[in-house]
Amino acid sequence: MTKMPAMQKGMGASGMLFVLVVVITLGTVLFKLGPCYMSFYTMTSIMKDVAAAPEPIVGGKPAIMRIMESRMMVNNIRGVDAKSFTLKQTGDNTSELTVDYEQREHLFFNIDAVLTFHYTVVVKGR
Secondary structure: OOOOOOOOOOOOHHHHHHHHHHHHHHHHHHHHHHHHHHHHHHHHHHHHHHHOOOOOEOOHHHHHHHHHHHHHHHOOOOOOOHHHEEEEEOOOOEEEEEEEEEEEEEEEOOEEEEEEEEEEEEEEEO
16 A cells, blocks of 8 residues: 655745745835835925924025925935925915925836825915
């Protein structure tokens, strides 16, 4: 009486290699793109703080941009310049401050990621 060999249970070497490649690829993407998103979320937080200022900002766009640039420098946000911001008058004492920019990040080999960010807040000013 010959016995049939038992069926393999679990994952083989090729399956383990595939899972390892997927995990390393996802980790690399997260490691490369995570700081870009963290900078954007910090930028939105700064914009919300400027918009929630208890007193209106006097001086228009130059004054708002000075505040934004100083807070961006303190929070170490790079790659976003004053050209990325627009200020549009919406009412007598209100304006819309918008940031709109692209950031390119090299992932691996000849693969790059292009991230686009856009955010708008209403700012009180005179």
